[in-house]
Amino acid sequence: MESGGNLLTELKIREFARDLGSEKPAPGGGSASALAGALASSLVKMVAHLSGEGQDEIISQSLALSDELLDLVNRDTEAFNQVMAAFRLPKGTDEEKRERRQAIQSATRIATEVPLRVVEVSLEVLKLAREMAFHGNKNALSDAGVAGLLGVAACRGASYNVLINLPGLKDEEFVSTTKKRLGVLLSEAADLEEIIGSHVRGALN
Amino acid sequence: MESGGNLLTELKIREFARDLGSEKPAPGGGSASALAGALASSLVKMVAHLSGEGQDEIISQSLALSDELLDLVNRDTEAFNQVMAAFRLPKGTDEEKRERRQAIQSATRIATEVPLRVVEVSLEVLKLAREMAFHGNKNALSDAGVAGLLGVAACRGASYNVLINLPGLKDEEFVSTTKKRLGVLLSEAADLEEIIGSHVRGALN
DSSP: OOOSTTOGGGSBHHHHHHHHTSSSSOSOHHHHHHHHHHHHHHHHHHHHHTTOTTOHHHHHHHHHHHHHHHHHHHHHHHHHHHHHHHHTSOOSSHHHHHHHHHHHHHHHHHHHHHHHHHHHHHHHHHHHHHHHHHHSOGGGHHHHHHHHHHHHHHHHHHHHHHHHHGGGOOOHHHHHHHHHHHHHHHHHHHHHHHHHHHHHHHHHO | OOOSTTOGGGSBHHHHHHHHTSSSSOSOHHHHHHHHHHHHHHHHHHHHHTTOTTOHHHHHHHHHHHHHHHHHHHHHHHHHHHHHHHHTSOOSSHHHHHHHHHHHHHHHHHHHHHHHHHHHHHHHHHHHHHHHHHHSOGGGHHHHHHHHHHHHHHHHHHHHHHHHHGGGOOOHHHHHHHHHHHHHHHHHHHHHHHHHHHHHHHHHO
16 A cells, blocks of 8 residues: 555645546546545535534544545555556466466455445445435535535446456456445435435526 | 635645535535546546547547636636625625625626536536547546546536526526526536446446
């Protein structure tokens, strides 16, 4: 795991956008999805702050979710780089080939677990966004709505990053369990998207 | 317009997320939507870089769109702050009242035009994302997919910010024209969302 001065989250916004758009394959959509989730959670926190008394629980939950998603921004790119590093391992002898195969399996598994965690955490953000869309300050309704949009984009975007890595895994039970879990999470995210979106559109139009 | 060292896009990712989540109403969902669009365009640019020869046009277009959206991140929060400043103008005399009303109308109009521009530019990003999803490097399909998700979240999120400001405007023709324009843009965005999303899901599942 990276630490110290070269974390993505220590880049300026403009630098992060430039790095994302560079010819290097990482950072890519996985880190961008985690960032969308973190921004969604920050918006939930702002709406909670603007919604008067009794929001302490939502404020502390949304801060924790945002912090975890910012860490996942860094971890997704690190996981991708570990997969690339494993593919570059020597494969001259049978022993090297075996070790390389194991390293690829292990790194690819982490590269699916990290975005799967982004889906899970972003789904929690969506639940808080629904709470704020229905019971938060009406002047900040558009902000709760944007939290819902970015939260569901984070869920789906991270799911793409799980799915693109699954075919590389030989553990069929893990692949099957993960696909099922993803289906459940995405279905819940789609329900929340519809609930939040129709409420916000109805109130704003 | 702000310039110099206090631009939002000069903040580090972690600082921007913290500011977004603070008790201050700006930056809020408008700037977050513009940022989502900028990240989408950066992802398009990365996929174009990874897709071999003949992508120069998409690379230069996506860079220009990303740069404009980053500027719109700053401009949305500045527009919101101008509205707040107009509301704080003195209203002791009739002359002051008149000037304050004019300042509120003028600032609120800009606060609708800026997110409307975010919708327009993010729609252009979506067109490039479709191009990359269908004709870009297959290994970067998830990245093109995330560009589609963030692009449509940017369109819808910015539309919420247009809609929440429109009731404050007295120019009924501008309000009506803007609502119609928004409907056309959002319908096109929804079509692209479906085209890109079903293609990416079909290929990844």
